[in-house]
Amino acid sequence: MGWLQRLFFRERLEADLDKELSFHFELQVADKVRSGIPESEARRLTRIEFGGIEQIKEDCRERRGTMWLESLLQDVRYALRQLRKAPGFTLTAVLTLALGIGTTTAIFTLVQQMMLQSLPVSRPDQLWRIGDQPHCCNWAGYSQDSDDEPSDWNLFPWEAYKLFRANTPGFQDLAALHAGSLSLAVRRAGPLGPPDTVNGQYVSGNFFETLGVSAWRGRLLIDDDDQEGAPPVAVMSFQCSQVIRIPSALSKVSLTQMD
Amino acid sequence: MKKTDDRFDLPQGTLDLLIMRVVALGPIHGYAIAQRIQQISRDALQVQQGSLYPALHRLEYKKLLNSRWKPSETGREAKFYELTSKGRTHLKAETENWTRLTDVVSLILEGTLEGI
Numbered sequence: 001m002g003w004l005q006r007l008f009f010r011e012r013l014e015a016d017l018d019k020e021l022s023f024h025f026e027l028q029v030a031d032k033v034r035s036g037i038p039e040s041e042a043r044r045l046t047r048i049e050f051g052g053i054e055q056i057k058e059d060c061r062e063r064r065g066t067m068w069l070e071s072l073l074q075d076v077r078y079a080l081r082q083l084r085k086a087p088g089f090t091l092t093a094v095l096t097l098a099l100g101i102g103t104t105t106a107i108f109t110l111v112q113q114m115m116l117q118s119l120p121v122s123r124p125d126q127l128w129r130i131g132d133q134p135h136c137c138n139w140a141g142y143s144q145d146s147d148d149e150p151s152d153w154n155l156f157p158w159e160a161y162k163l164f165r166a167n168t169p170g171f172q173d174l175a176a177l178h179a180g181s182l183s184l185a186v187r188r189a190g191p192l193g194p195p196d197t198v199n200g201q202y203v204s205g206n207f208f209e210t211l212g213v214s215a216w217r218g219r220l221l222i223d224d225d226d227q228e229g230a231p232p233v234a235v236m237s238f239q240c241s242q243v244i245r246i247p248s249a250l251s252k253v254s255l256t257q258m259d
Numbered sequence: 260m261k262k263t264d265d266r267f268d269l270p271q272g273t274l275d276l277l278i279m280r281v282v283a284l285g286p287i288h289g290y291a292i293a294q295r296i297q298q299i300s301r302d303a304l305q306v307q308q309g310s311l312y313p314a315l316h317r318l319e320y321k322k323l324l325n326s327r328w329k330p331s332e333t334g335r336e337a338k339f340y341e342l343t344s345k346g347r348t349h350l351k352a353e354t355e356n357w358t359r360l361t362d363v364v365s366l367i368l369e370g371t372l373e374g375i
């Protein structure tokens with residue numbers, strides 16, 4: 001039994017030890033009774049012969065408890081001795097490990113900077129969000145307060161956005177996205193199946209252009225799309241198209257707003 | 260070991276050897292091991308619980324012995340020990356060591372003192 005198991009099964013081991021010793025005790029008493037000694041006397045004698053039963057248990061525990069440390073030390077000493085005996089192997093192993101760890105760390109650092117920490121947009125360093133709270137879009141209800149802190153600068157009405165956009169020359173462009181989400185039903189063209197429900201979000205016409213991303217298939221939204229009277233259009237994320245299995249050749253899908 | 264007139268102390272490590280020898284005869288619980296050693300030695304050796312159980316647990320930990328709970332002759336469940344294959348090899352080697360050692364020791368002790 002490994003030392004880890006022994007840690008977890010300590011209670012069972014204790015119970016087993018108890019059971020084992022009491023079995024021995026009872027047999028010893030029974031033997032004495034068979035030889036003609038009255039039971040109470042037999043018990044007394046056996047107790048004396050046993051000495052301290054707790055002492056025996058402690059000795060057994062000690063065997064179990066310290067043996068793993070001893071064998072661990074033995075293993076370590078053995079490993080070191082073997083390594084010293086084969087310096088060529090040791091050097092190769094250490095170098096291999098060092099190179100492996102070094103390379104992995106270097107690659108991870110690169111991936112971390114290039115892919116994990118930056119947004120998948122053309123110039124993430126030039127992207128800013130207007131607001132005074134660290135979170136913006138996961139928002140419910142109408143209050144702008146978050147975490148009981150009053151906040152007036154996180155959510156803006158559409159008209160305010162238009163005003164900002166027209167009067168903020170400091171930014172190359174200013175795009176808007178709608179706070180919260182809306183449910184959309186998506187149905188593939190062709191045979192009528194049940195529609196899939198997906199989450200959508202309104203964005204301003206210049207949203208994708210501002211982020212500097214391009215479409216995998218078809219086109220993204222343009223300013224003309226958010227004019228009044230323009231036909232409704234939607235952009236589906238690649239991930240979403242995979243989940244609801246839109247064929248790779250672009251097909252017509254129909255969208256219905258659910259709420 | 261209990262020491263009376265015709266009883267004596269065992270050299271260190273010998274108890275392990277005796278236990279393994281008795282266990283080699285077939286699965287057996289702690290009480291029976293003590294009894295068996297006492298019988299075979301014609302009462303010269305009486306193994307105390309205080310040395311028997313720590314030794315059993317040590318041997319089990321070293322994987323020289325295996326243990327299993329099963330009903331004993333009294334009907335109560337008892338922990339039965341048996342020799343592992345590692346234990347069997349160990350017992351064989353240790354028995355040879357012991358025989359060699361005692362042979363050499365008696366060779367010296369029983370030799371005549373004339374040559375000195």
